[in-house]
Amino acid sequence: MLDIRLIREKPDFVRERLATRGGGDDAKIAEVLRVDAERRKIETQLQRLQADRNRLSKEIGAKRSRSEPSEDLEAQVRKIGDEIVDLTQRASTFDEEQRHLLLEIANLPHESVPVGKDPSANRVARSWGEKPQLSEPADHVALGAKLKLFDLERAAKLSGSDFICFTGAGAKLERALINFMIDLHTREHGYTEISPPFLVRRDCMVGTTQLPKFEADMYGLEENQLFLAPTAEVQLTNLHREEILGLSDLPKKFVAYTPCFRREAGAAGRETRGIIRVHQFDKVELVKITAPAKSYEELESLAADAERVLQLLGLHYRVVELCTGDLGFGSAKTYDIEVWSPGQNAFLEVSSCSNFEDFQARRMHLRFKDRDGKNRFCHTLNGSGLALPRLFAALIESYQQPDGSIRVPEKLQPYFGASEIR
RNA sequence: GGUGAGGUGGCUGAGUGGUUGAAAGCAGCGCUUUGCUAAAGCGCCGUAGCCCAAAAGGCUACCGAGGGUUCGAAUCCCUCCCUCACCGCCA
Known part of the structure; x- marks a missing residue:
């Protein structure tokens, strides 16, 4: 499995090295880059929501210990929870898809390997x-x-x-x-x-x-x-x-x-x-x-x-x-x-x-x-x-x-x- | 196959609903002391990922795996996997 960061940072290098094996991987590289971008976007959204939830839940704990009402906050967190469930699902779909793609991309030949197609x-x-x-x-x-x-x-x-x-x-x-x-x-x-x-x-x-x-x-x-x-x-x-x-x-x-x-x-x-x-x-x-x-x-x-x-x-x-x-x-x-x-x-x-x-x-x-x-x-x-x-x-x-x-x-x-x- | 116990950081091992990502010890790294070794003292020390041009910094997840309950789970419930012990079976 190649490092997704290598593919993200040097896609042309990866494409070139893979091409020496006989090609056909450009589509997979494009696909894995697309999925990676999407995955990270969702992950960022998800993490923001989780941070909100953590913060509000602590507030609830604090309020309760002071015997103050917290129903409004609880309702808010419940709503965030629903969004988190939804985003988590989407995030793991993209995770899986990315791993799937990565598992089917071949290794890069070492620079000392003679180039040839058969x-x-x-x-x-x-x-x-x-x-x-x-x-x-x-x-x-x-x-x-x-x-x-x-x-x-x-x-x-x-x-x-x-x-x-x-x-x-x-x-x-x-x-x-x-x-x-x-x-x-x-x-x-x-x-x-x-x-x-x-x-x-x-x-x-x-x-x-x-x-x-x-x-x-x-x-x-x-x-x-x-x-x-x-x-x-x-x-x-x-x-x-x-x-x-x-x-x-x-x-x-x-x-x-x-x-x-x-x-x-x-x-x-x-x-x-x-x-x-x-x-x-x-x-x-x-x-x-x-x-x-x-x-x-x-x-x-x-x-x-x-x-x-x-x-x-x-x-x-x-x-x-x-x-x-x-x-x-x-x-x-x-x-x-x-x-x-x-x-x-x-x-x-x-x-x-x-x-x-x-x-x-x-x-x-x-x-x-x-x-x-x-x-x-x-x-x-x-x-x-x-x-x-x-x-x-x-x-x-x-x-x-x-x-x-x-x-x-x-x-x-x-x-x-x-x-x-x- | 049955019954019981258990799975927490590199290792040992605390922790039963909210400042615990996690006490303590060992190992490791850095510094001090030292002729060397040893010993002692002080400090640092999990992993993966995301945001950020980068650094600095911030955030998220992870306590066998996956579900569930809850505003909130290492902690409660369910399923599975694995380890250990005993019993049964067996080359």
Whole structure:
């Protein structure tokens, strides 16, 4: 959520920055400014009446204590009371309308983000390693079937299409990857491990911007208003919602392993082969809550922490700096980390590391007490570290051997308990 | 699920209809004293918003949330949420 004061004071600046995302927000800005002006007008009227009421009510109290008549004043205040009821109603209508509009206006891209309208303007920031030399690489679907690592048909029997059921060595490999990543981030990168609930309240989903805009992509449980979290970003970032943290508590760094649930409405048929786009997948997520001055350096180290996973596993990847038009709704700056998939002959996104600045914090009232004693909004960041099915696919494809077996990367062997899968 | 107790500022905790936005203590900030530390003394210290070009200043709202009673509600009534305790049920 943007600060209404910023929009009020620098509307042209806001419009210009939003336009770099691809435009279409001018009408919303005009509308929110109109509502804001109206809201303040009514609020001022309302406050004058309340001040009158307070003053007269005190007089009534004083008169009564002196046993003087006060009926005329009481009648007057009663009348003011009626007007207040009416104005309060109108004021809250405008309040709601303003919040509604603000919740649907995207964040401003950071000035360092390359300007462009689609992924063709994204910038490859760096790449690591090399494509493995494989004469005729099998893709993960073929490898998985052959070695019985997962069973998509039977997963469909349980839950419908686009679900995974890992089996045997596949299930164990997934679990090994989870443990490997969590240990890395807790032991070497200083994150605190969290095992959060998977169901979250609506407010949390609003806080991290999944709602209200993307409700169609979320799984919800109608009767008790809970949602299945689409990413642990929701739980981890909302952990301290509505709190005021001490400056010395920052940065907060959390890592969690959770399943993630996504309807992927409208995504059917696109990039959905095998296990790379499914309704439920496991993910190790990294979240940081930082002071504003530090958030961009924390973004760099967050990406580095996620990249470290791929480096230790010896997987080729590249880091892409998203352009303004490709940026997510709430993000000010994002690096996508893409691992090489020999089977797809393409890079697959396994992590998206973003700095939301105070966009999420403002929605969830997440603040810290600054050195000068003022409460300010924190900055929030998150990135996968990493998403499992795609990592799994890239790993088995990259480490496949001519004889059809899969070599297990050395760093993973203590977790997996064997050096190969055959 | 049942019964009981409770939700007040960063924290602890007073406060049952009108100068209480809220006592007191702790924490925090500033100053004094001090070789340093510690201790002591004095002062300041909630949040959000509105008016004002701005500052100064003024005003409004907020005591879990939402309604209600009243001229006036932290205080009385209703509903809901949450926390704690005990009982029941349960992986």
